[in-house]
Amino acid sequence: xxxxxxxxxxxxxxxxxxxxxxxxxxxxxxxxxxxxxxxxxxxxxxxxxxxxxxxxxxxxxxxxxxxxxxxxxxxxxxxxxxxxxxxxxxxxxxxxxxxxxxxxxxxxxxxxxxxxxxxxxxxxxxxxxxxxxxxxxxxxxxxxxxxxxxxxxxxxxxxxxxxxxxxxxxxx
Numbered sequence: 576x577x578x579x580x581x582x583x584x585x586x587x588x589x590x591x592x593x594x595x596x597x598x599x600x601x602x603x604x605x606x607x608x609x610x611x612x613x614x615x616x617x618x619x620x621x622x623x624x625x626x627x628x629x630x631x632x633x634x635x636x637x638x639x640x641x642x643x644x645x646x647x648x649x650x651x652x653x654x655x656x657x658x659x660x661x662x663x664x665x666x667x668x669x670x671x672x673x674x675x676x677x678x679x680x681x682x683x684x685x686x687x688x689x690x691x692x693x694x695x696x697x698x699x700x701x702x703x704x705x706x707x708x709x710x711x712x713x714x715x716x717x718x719x720x721x722x723x724x725x726x727x728x729x730x731x732x733x734x735x736x737x738x739x740x741x742x743x744x745x746x747x
Contacts, residue, residue, distance in 0.1 A: 576637065576690060578682045582645055583637035583652065585629070586622050590638055593648035594618040602672045606708040608732045633657070635690075639670065639683055649674045652683050654691060654700070662698045663744075664691070675710060684718050688747060697747045706739035720745040 576583040586594065595618035597603055599611050612618055625636045634655035638648040650670030657664045666687065670680055691697045702720060704711045720743035728736060 576686055577642070578686045580641060581679065581682055581686075582640050582642050583683065583686060584640060584645065586625055586636065586638050586648070586651075588619060588622060589646070590648050591615060591618040591622060593638075594621060594651075597648065597651065597669060597671060600671060603669050606705045606711065607669065608735050628655075634664075637687075639679065650679070650683070652680075652687055654687065654695075654697075656701075661696050664695075664697055664700060666700050666702045680714055681717060684714065688718070688745070691747045695747075699744050699746055701742055701744045703740055703742050705735075706741055712741075715743045718745065 592615065595612055595615050598609070598618065598621070604611055612621070625634075628634045629636060634653055634657070636653040636655070637651065639650040639652060640647055641649070650668065652666070652668040654664040655667060666684065668680060668683065688700065691700060701723070702711075702715055703726065704715065706712075706725075723742040723744050726735070726740040726742060731738070731740060
């Protein structure tokens with residue numbers, strides 16, 4: 576999938592070092608509930624898991640690269656947590672800090688929303704964001720997502736307990 580500056584592409588095992596960097600960057604991980612990777616093997620296992628989920632139709636997952644440097648993953652974006660009827664899914668994304676605040680994720684999310692509209696039966700995309708993640712909240716506002724509600728403590732992962740996590744949605 577192409578945007579003016581970017582290519583969104585499937586991950587390969589060659590991306591394992593970049594995924595390890597992304598998943599061990601403290602700034603990237605600050606607002607996410609996933610555990611930090613402990614070794615490069617973790618990134619290879621993660622890519623295998625992603626490939627298997629794509630093959631099973633459980634999610635869509637792309638690496639974000641610049642067109643002129645397609646070998647260098649700078650972030651990822653996915654649609655996952657599909658509802659039983661396939662009409663809603665959650666949007667997830669991450670981006671290395673040196674590439675943030677440059678419009679990259681705005682361009683990426685616009686492409687994902689177009690993809691969802693043209694290639695899926697999705698009617699709504701949701702995003703879950705910590706209330707202190709100002710950059711992500713700003714992105715969702717810019718992309719015309721609407722606030723739905725906060726997650727209850729019972730709905731949160733253990734690592735999220737005590738955090739204010741907001742759900743936003745957008746019709747596709």
